[in-house]
Amino acid sequence: MGHVPNPRPAGDFRTxxxxxxxxxxxxxxxxxxxxxxxxxxxAAPFLGNYWVSQLIVIGIYAIAAIGLNILVGTTGQISxxxxxxxxxxxxxxxxxxxxxNVPTLISMPAAALLxxxxxMIFGVPAARIKGLYLAIAxxxxxxxxxxxxxxxxxxxxxxxxxxxxxxxxxxxxxxxDLSYFYLVLFWLVLSVIGVxxxxxxxxxxxxxxxxxxxxSAEVMGVNLTKYRIxxxxxxxxxxxxxxxxxxxxxxxxxxxxFTILLSIQFLAMIxxxxxxxxxxxxxxxxxxxxxxxxxxxxxxVMAVAFPAMESGKAYVKQMSIxxxxxxxxxxxxxxxxxxWQQIRASWKLFPFSR
Amino acid sequence: xxxxxxxxxxxxxxxxxxSVNNIEVVFNEVILVLRGLNLKVxxxxxxxxxxxxxxxxxxxxxxxxxxxxxxxxxxTRGTITYEDDDVTEIGPEALVRKGxxxxxxxxxxxxxMTVIENLRLGAYSRPNAKINEEIEQVFKYFPRLxxxxxxxxxxxxxxxxxxxxxxxxxxxxxxILMDEPSMGLxxxxxxxxxxxxxxxxxxxxxxxxxxxxxxxxxxxxxxxGYIMENGKIVxxxxxxxxxxxEDVKEFYLGGGGERRSxxxxxxYKRRKRWL
Numbered sequence: 001m002g003h004v005p006n007p008r009p010a011g012d013f014r015t016x017x018x019x020x021x022x023x024x025x026x027x028x029x030x031x032x033x034x035x036x037x038x039x040x041x042x043a044a045p046f047l048g049n050y051w052v053s054q055l056i057v058i059g060i061y062a063i064a065a066i067g068l069n070i071l072v073g074t075t076g077q078i079s080x081x082x083x084x085x086x087x088x089x090x091x092x093x094x095x096x097x098x099x100x101n102v103p104t105l106i107s108m109p110a111a112a113l114l115x116x117x118x119x120m121i122f123g124v125p126a127a128r129i130k131g132l133y134l135a136i137a138x139x140x141x142x143x144x145x146x147x148x149x150x151x152x153x154x155x156x157x158x159x160x161x162x163x164x165x166x167x168x169x170x171x172x173x174x175x176x177d178l179s180y181f182y183l184v185l186f187w188l189v190l191s192v193i194g195v196x197x198x199x200x201x202x203x204x205x206x207x208x209x210x211x212x213x214x215x216s217a218e219v220m221g222v223n224l225t226k227y228r229i230x231x232x233x234x235x236x237x238x239x240x241x242x243x244x245x246x247x248x249x250x251x252x253x254x255x256x257x258f259t260i261l262l263s264i265q266f267l268a269m270i271x272x273x274x275x276x277x278x279x280x281x282x283x284x285x286x287x288x289x290x291x292x293x294x295x296x297x298x299x300x301v302m303a304v305a306f307p308a309m310e311s312g313k314a315y316v317k318q319m320s321i322x323x324x325x326x327x328x329x330x331x332x333x334x335x336x337x338x339x340w341q342q343i344r345a346s347w348k349l350f351p352f353s354r
Numbered sequence: 355x356x357x358x359x360x361x362x363x364x365x366x367x368x369x370x371x372x373s374v375n376n377i378e379v380v381f382n383e384v385i386l387v388l389r390g391l392n393l394k395v396x397x398x399x400x401x402x403x404x405x406x407x408x409x410x411x412x413x414x415x416x417x418x419x420x421x422x423x424x425x426x427x428x429x430t431r432g433t434i435t436y437e438d439d440d441v442t443e444i445g446p447e448a449l450v451r452k453g454x455x456x457x458x459x460x461x462x463x464x465x466x467m468t469v470i471e472n473l474r475l476g477a478y479s480r481p482n483a484k485i486n487e488e489i490e491q492v493f494k495y496f497p498r499l500x501x502x503x504x505x506x507x508x509x510x511x512x513x514x515x516x517x518x519x520x521x522x523x524x525x526x527x528x529x530i531l532m533d534e535p536s537m538g539l540x541x542x543x544x545x546x547x548x549x550x551x552x553x554x555x556x557x558x559x560x561x562x563x564x565x566x567x568x569x570x571x572x573x574x575x576x577x578x579g580y581i582m583e584n585g586k587i588v589x590x591x592x593x594x595x596x597x598x599x600e601d602v603k604e605f606y607l608g609g610g611g612e613r614r615s616x617x618x619x620x621x622y623k624r625r626k627r628w629l
Contacts, residue, residue, distance in 0.1 A: 202474070202478060202481060205467070205471055205474060205475045205478070206475070206478060208464065208466065208467060209464055209475055209478075212464045212465065212466055212467075213462050213463075213464055215421060215424065215458065215462060216458060216462035216463070216464065217475075218421065218445075218446045218447055219419060219421070219446050219447075219450065219455065219456040219458060219462075220447075220450060220455075220475060220476060220478050220479065220521070220525065221446075221447045221450035221451060221478050221479030221525065222447060222478055223447050224447075
């Protein structure tokens with residue numbers, strides 16, 4: 001376009017309605033996103049196994065959180081069964097790979113599609129009920145699926161769990177964490193691009209309209225039932241995809257891993273990250289996974305100074321997550337993304353900002 | 355094949371686009387709100403539906419667009435016909451595709467979206483539309499919306515009303531139902547909004563059913579009018595007839611008739627019964 005990208009955010013504005021509807025609103029955003037992506041890709045081999053494994057789990061949880069954010073943040077519904085859908089994806093991929101010899105790279109998206117179908121079935125009540133009632137209805141999906149995992153030996157291996165092999169690409173097995181990291185990153189980037197594009201499409205606007213003003217949406221021709229169930233389908237797709245990646249990462253899927261605690265963790269991620277924001281979901285996932293570790297190192301340091309704290313270390317770690325959620329709800333209900341936007345705005349207006 | 359009729363053809367003033375035939379609406383299965391309401395909207399005309407608070411104007415619009423279910427209401431008797439089709443049972447999103455668009459009371463714009471996104475959403479029912487060109491068309495009627503690049507929630511009340519009407523245009527409707535477009539606007543803005551409504555009617559040939567409290571403004575732009583009280587139509591006629599009517603002057607337009615003192619309060623009550 002002949003436009004020289006400006007490296008600084010100042011002077012790089014949205015200037016037209018077309019810009020407003022772009023995936024990246026300004027050049028800075030585009031290059032920042034690309035820059036971070038390239039930096040992570042280059043840095044990964046030098047990070048060491050521990051941090052790479054952390055990044056893998058963050059990436060996987062971020063994919064699931066992006067999905068849940070479509071349901072909760074964009075469409076304004078709620079699901080307490082996201083963890084179970086995540087688990088369903090893990091089992092389904094393992095099942096497809098072991099029982100039907102489907103190559104793992106194909107079984108993962110296939111498992112995501114199966115989870116989509118399951119999610120849409122459990123999303124049917126959403127056509128009729130909202131709010132707290134919907135929360136309870138989705139709670140049922142959590143328990144039904146958990147029970148299904150424990151009893152359906154043919155599908156999940158029952159209480160023994162299921163084995164899930166690492167995927168291979170034309171004979172090259174992704175058996176190191178580093179190689180698996182690139183696979184997770186690939187799906188994460190694809191999810192981000194897919195969801196960002198969805199949100200600026202006709203269907204994305206319809207989803208937001210269902211959240212903000214469902215009567216208004218209805219009189220504009222949006223079929224509420226369709227979009228409410230569809231949003232369950234989309235969110236389950238990403239839960240299933242993330243679950244499949246998780247299962248093949250651990251190489252073993254166990255029944256105990258997908259309790260309601262996981263569902264609540266996903267909710268916490270999107271609330272802390274920012275409802276309705278794709279990047280917020282990633283930030284939230286990183287926050288929820290890294291906070292306990294941060295707290296652990298803080299408490300270890302404090303335990304040296306106050307030996308009496310030694311026994312309480314484990315509690316502090318757990319309590320910090322609860323405290324973080326409460327603090328975020330009070331001080332930053334719009335999440336980390338909003339905080340970031342404010343920091344950016346104050347840079348832009350620097351001498352005049354508070 | 356149905357005869358093609360120019361929407362603004364003067365010779366065919368009586369051709370009806372929407373007719374509401376003797377409908378009865380009940381809320382919660384016990385509360386009778388509309389008791390046998392009859393109404394006709396002429397093609398290419400503006401029809402005003404006037405009445406006091408609680409007369410059932412909004413309920414009439416909800417009955418036409420089938421939004422009653424969300425409030426536990428239902429049409430228990432009568433039919434609604436749109437272009438010779440029975441639309442009594444047809445849901446709101448299907449009605450949009452048939453060409454009926456409701457501009458809701460309180461505007462119902464999406465605050466978290468930009469102006470342009472709101473307009474794009476208006477064209478939701480027409481996925482293959484040339485949206486960008488049509489948005490420019492809308493801006494021709496509402497030039498001040500073009501200047502507003504932020505979220506729709508930051509628009510002033512008048513601009514929000516304009517956006518709500520502009521959004522309706524994006525659906526390319528044949529009939530727009532408007533629920534109190536003057537709500538919460540200053541007198542000057544009310545004038546501007548009504549002027550635009552008249553232009554849309556004249557230039558685009560859109561039929562309009564205008565529900566209003568502001569009887570004076572509404573009758574000035576309307577071709578026909580209905581006055582409703584207590585769930586039924588009590589008076590109807592062309593806008594000129596209604597404006598000349600002594601009762602309408604006294605109860606809705608203010609001023610008209612001889613000045614009355616408080617002694618005449620009884621005759622006021624009695625005179626109010628037209629039917």
